[in-house]
Amino acid sequence: MQLSKKDLLVKLNNISKNTLMETLEIEITDCGDDYLVARMPVNSRVHQPDGVLHGGATAALAESVGSYASHLFLNIDEVFVRGTEIxxxxxxxxxxxxxxxxxxxxxxxxxxxxxxxxxxDDDNNLVSVCRLSTISLPKKK
Structure with a gap:
């Protein structure tokens, strides 16, 4: 049985409890057949000392949404996924x-x-372009 889009988003966000994604308030907001979208608030928690978004927080958002996408679109009953480069x-x-x-x-x-x-950003301006490589390896039976 396939989950509805709403139920899938709830499931994805629930597995973020007590993780970096929860700490950074990253929320999966949309998904389709070939994409996944997440949102992260920009506030003092993710700022550099001069008051702008820290590149490391941006990279953490990118790796999070990319890893989720790999998990979502691959058969995670048979494989586990790890990021190898961002x-x-x-x-x-x-x-x-x-x-x-x-x-x-x-x-x-x-x-x-x-x-x-x-x-x-909120006005659809391009902030960063990221690439994430992942590897999927068979789970031990």
């Missing part, structure tokens, strides 16, 4: 509001995956 090009500073990460696959292989993750 890159982030920061294009715009953000002081407040929210940022949104949309993860889509550039490559979805049986063993390796490559995701494109676009980070935008």
């Amino acid at each position: 890159t982030a090009n920061h294009l715009k500073s953000v002081k407040s509001g929210n940022i949104y990460a949309k993860a889509t696959f550039l490559h979805k292989g049986r063993t390796t995956q490559l995701l494109d993750i676009r980070i935008t």
Whole structure:
């Protein structure tokens, strides 16, 4: 039985309890057949000392949404997924509001995956472009 989109979003957000995603207030907000979207508030908790969004927090959002996408679109009953590399090009500073990460696959292989993750602000301005490589390995039976 397939979960409804609403139930799937609730399930994904519930597994974030007591993790970095909860600490950074990352919430999965949308999903489709080939994408996943998450939101993170920009406030003093994720600022650099000069009051703008920290690139490390942006990378944490990107890796979170990309890893969730790999888990969601691969058969996690048979494999476990781990991130192997992340890159982030920061294009715009953000002081407040929210940022949104949309993860889509550039490559979805049986063993390796490559995701494109676009980070935008509340006005849909491009903030960062990230790439995440993941690997899926068989679970021991």
